[in-house]
Amino acid sequence: MKKMNRLFALAMALCLAFAMMTVASASNEATTSGGSATSQVTLSSTADGSLDGAPAATAMSVTVPTVLPIAVGTDGKVTTATDAEIINNSYGAVKVSSVSIQAAQDWKLTAFGDPSTLAGAKVDSNQVGFAMTIGGGQQLATVAGSTASQDLLTSAVEGCYMTGSGDQVGNRVAIDYDAIVTPVSNAVTNTGVASVLFVVEWDI
Secondary structure, eight states, rough: HHHHHOOOHHHHHHHHHHHHHHHHOOOOOOSSOOOOOOOOOOEEEESSSSSSSSSSOOOOOEESSSSEEEEEEETSOOEEOOEEEEEEEESSSSEEEEEEEEEEOOOOOOOOOOOOGTTOOTTOOOOEEEEEETTTOOOOOOOOSSSSSEEEEESSSOOOOOOEEEEEETTTEEEEEEEEEEEOOSSSSSSOOOEEEEEEEEEO
């Protein structure tokens, strides 16, 4: 038993010695003139930015238009808003990674193009063709095919990227859009014809 106690004591002494050597080798004390010492820089992301705050990732806050209004004249001419934009209120850079459009109840998507393409359509056939550009990038438009929903964008392209909120120019992108619609037999006001879904992600 005494022999075991001695071995245990020796093992403990060796562990303590190694620990002291490790601490000494990790010292940030300069002991000679011209000597160097190292300080580690650590990062903690916290809810309030304090050193001892609750852990939290950077908050995302991106504003998209609540509505994209369309007005169609008695001659079929369509007018749209000119001030639609996406604004990144987050600290970090973001991107629009996908855009899709869904037809409202009793409406159908059709290919976007010249309004004359719908000249032969029946009145109240409730068809809408839609197109948009984000940040001056490529045109995203509905095509012939699915009448209920369509993907307009499946990955970010030029114009879809926004800087953080500190840059009051780069943190926003304009949305330019247009549409064609079939004629209606009765006047309508703010009737929903489709909804556009924007998916926004961090620009990693």
